[in-house]
Amino acid sequence: xxxxxxxxYILSAALFIFGLKxxxxxxxxxxxxxxxxxxxxxxxxxxxxxxGILDFKWIALGxxxxxxxxxxxxxxxxxxxxxEMVAIxxxxxxxxxxxxxxxxxxxAPGIELxxxxxxxxxxxIGGVTFTGSLVAFGKLNGVIGSKPVLYRGQHIxxxxxxxxxxxxAVLFGxxxxxxxxxxxxxxxxxxxxxxxxxIPIGGADMPVVIxxxxxxxxxxxxxxxxxxxxxxxIVAGALVGASGIILTNxxxxxxxxxxxxxxxxxxxxxxxxxxxxxTGEVKPISPEDAFLILEAASSVVVVxxxxxxxxxxxxxVKELADLLEANGAEVRYAIHPVxxxxxxxxxxxxxxxxxxxxxxxxxxxxxxTMETVDVCLVIGANDVVxxxxxxxxxSPIYGMPIVNADYARTVFVLKRSMxxxxxGISNPLFFKENTxxxxxxxxxxxxxxxxxxxxx
Amino acid sequence: xxxxxxxxxxxxxxLGFEVISKVPSTLHxxxxxxxxxxxxxxxxxxxxxxxxxxxxxxxILLGTLAVAFATINxxxxxxxxxxxxxxxxxxxxxx
Numbered sequence: 001x002x003x004x005x006x007x008x009y010i011l012s013a014a015l016f017i018f019g020l021k022x023x024x025x026x027x028x029x030x031x032x033x034x035x036x037x038x039x040x041x042x043x044x045x046x047x048x049x050x051x052g053i054l055d056f057k058w059i060a061l062g063x064x065x066x067x068x069x070x071x072x073x074x075x076x077x078x079x080x081x082x083x084e085m086v087a088i089x090x091x092x093x094x095x096x097x098x099x100x101x102x103x104x105x106x107x108a109p110g111i112e113l114x115x116x117x118x119x120x121x122x123x124x125i126g127g128v129t130f131t132g133s134l135v136a137f138g139k140l141n142g143v144i145g146s147k148p149v150l151y152r153g154q155h156i157x158x159x160x161x162x163x164x165x166x167x168x169a170v171l172f173g174x175x176x177x178x179x180x181x182x183x184x185x186x187x188x189x190x191x192x193x194x195x196x197x198x199i200p201i202g203g204a205d206m207p208v209v210i211x212x213x214x215x216x217x218x219x220x221x222x223x224x225x226x227x228x229x230x231x232x233x234i235v236a237g238a239l240v241g242a243s244g245i246i247l248t249n250x251x252x253x254x255x256x257x258x259x260x261x262x263x264x265x266x267x268x269x270x271x272x273x274x275x276x277x278x279t280g281e282v283k284p285i286s287p288e289d290a291f292l293i294l295e296a297a298s299s300v301v302v303v304x305x306x307x308x309x310x311x312x313x314x315x316x317v318k319e320l321a322d323l324l325e326a327n328g329a330e331v332r333y334a335i336h337p338v339x340x341x342x343x344x345x346x347x348x349x350x351x352x353x354x355x356x357x358x359x360x361x362x363x364x365x366x367x368x369t370m371e372t373v374d375v376c377l378v379i380g381a382n383d384v385v386x387x388x389x390x391x392x393x394x395s396p397i398y399g400m401p402i403v404n405a406d407y408a409r410t411v412f413v414l415k416r417s418m419x420x421x422x423x424g425i426s427n428p429l430f431f432k433e434n435t436x437x438x439x440x441x442x443x444x445x446x447x448x449x450x451x452x453x454x455x456x
Numbered sequence: 457x458x459x460x461x462x463x464x465x466x467x468x469x470x471l472g473f474e475v476i477s478k479v480p481s482t483l484h485x486x487x488x489x490x491x492x493x494x495x496x497x498x499x500x501x502x503x504x505x506x507x508x509x510x511x512x513x514x515x516i517l518l519g520t521l522a523v524a525f526a527t528i529n530x531x532x533x534x535x536x537x538x539x540x541x542x543x544x545x546x547x548x549x550x551x
Contacts, residue, residue, distance in 0.1 A: 020479075029541050048507075069524075230500060351540070357546065
């Protein structure tokens with residue numbers, strides 16, 4: 001039986017890897033997810049046949065409750081709430097690893113050093129993942145403000161907590177059998193640290209945080225794998241850990257910032273100094289005039305940002321794009337890697353509005369042809385089109401790769417007001433010669449444009 | 457045993473980097489939520505924890521909660537990923 005279980009685990013691992021591999025193309029991605037789910041299912045079924053499992057009623061309870069909650073949450077959640085959904089599922093994976101480590105310790109407190117270390121890792125990483133994800137969840141759905149929470153001596157407090165965790169862990173490791181109190185303290189401190197770790201990070205940096213927490217949940221599973229000496233947990237956990245690290249790295253690169261800078265600088269809380277230096281005229285435009293320019297355009301690029309998600313304007317954007325295409329224009333979407341609140345956020349949002357994925361272009365590809373674009377529509381994006389990143393060496397975002405919206409012949413910026421973006425950095429794009437500001441709610445503005453088109 | 461497990465860990469990390477670095481940015485969200493569901497693999501550990509006899513009510517509570525949370529992670533993760541991926545469509549050919 002043990003052999004059969006282990007062979008099944010090998011099969012599961014292979015299915016996970018194939019599933020992830022199939023995620024590399026939108027054509028096979030859905031199938032890939034299914035393949036991965038089958039891998040999970042057979043692993044779970046085989047595990048239930050293990051001789052060590054004698055009591056099934058609590059398992060049945062947990063499985064039923066978890067499945068019901070999981071299915072309903074996944075079905076009922078609005079597509080726009082996807083970032084926080086991913087964050088909270090992630091957190092649940094973390095707490096599960098924590099509980100697994102805890103229950104192994106609970107059963108047999110007198111343990112050898114290797115197991116002590118594994119248990120500590122699964123509990124600590126799991127705990128940080130759990131509360132960190134909860135805070136990220138709160139920031140993403142607005143329960144707590146998305147602004148970074150900073151206070152005096154923050155780094156000192158964090159360092160102290162971290163030192164406390166390490167000290168306790170060593171004390172506990174020396175005498176695990178009698179250290180239940182230490183253990184509980186460690187659980188509590190890992191939970192506290194998860195909160196402290198994420199609260200100073202602002203909303204626009206969430207893509208990095210979510211990727212990192214995703215990686216952590218994998219590492220926690222990996223550590224749990226060492227605890228119960230299960231290969232499959234180690235393989236699967238490592239895959240997820242690697243995937244999270246890669247995404248984290250991509251997100252950091254797309255912002256031209258180091259991970260350290262994202263995590264510790266409280267970016268976005270800085271005062272908005274330097275905004276007075278910009279001179280030039282802001283040129284507003286009415287939907288009627290904007291329509292006339294759009295009607296004559298043969299090439300249009302849409303640059304979506306988080307504001308698009310906030311205004312729920314993805315469906316009207318698609319409607320406008322259809323009208324433009326019917327009018328003979330080529331419409332593409334330029335997706336900046338960190339636009340939105342999680343990696344690939346804009347892609348999911350536009351996919352929901354039935355925008356075909358082959359119309360979505362990556363930043364580098366679109367930049368090559370930006371000079372030939374007639375109209376660039378910037379909708380709810382700010383920092384990712386800020387030319388200061390390219391031109392102004394003193395700008396905090398200098399060096400960040402951006403969508404060169406200002407190279408297009410005409411730029412329309414759809415914006416509520418002249419307030420600066422999340423990072424508080426003023427945007428010279430708004431003052432450029434070829435920029436026109438279309439003030440107002442993005443959804444309402446686009447609806448006005450659609451109205452003009454239809455009124456023809 | 458430790459060396460063996462560490463060896464597996466090392467190989468898996470390399471494999472993970474290799475497989476995942478090929479995923480295009482269009483699919484980063486599904487990748488994240490799909491791999492997130494995989495991280496719910498900790499469910500196997502939770503099952504063992506909840507099914508082992510003689511752990512007192514604390515042990516039962518820990519195990520059952522672990523199963524429930526891991527299941528939410530797994531089931532919810534796969535369902536939500538599928539829901540997202542079902543929306544990714546190629547441009548239909550206009551005749």
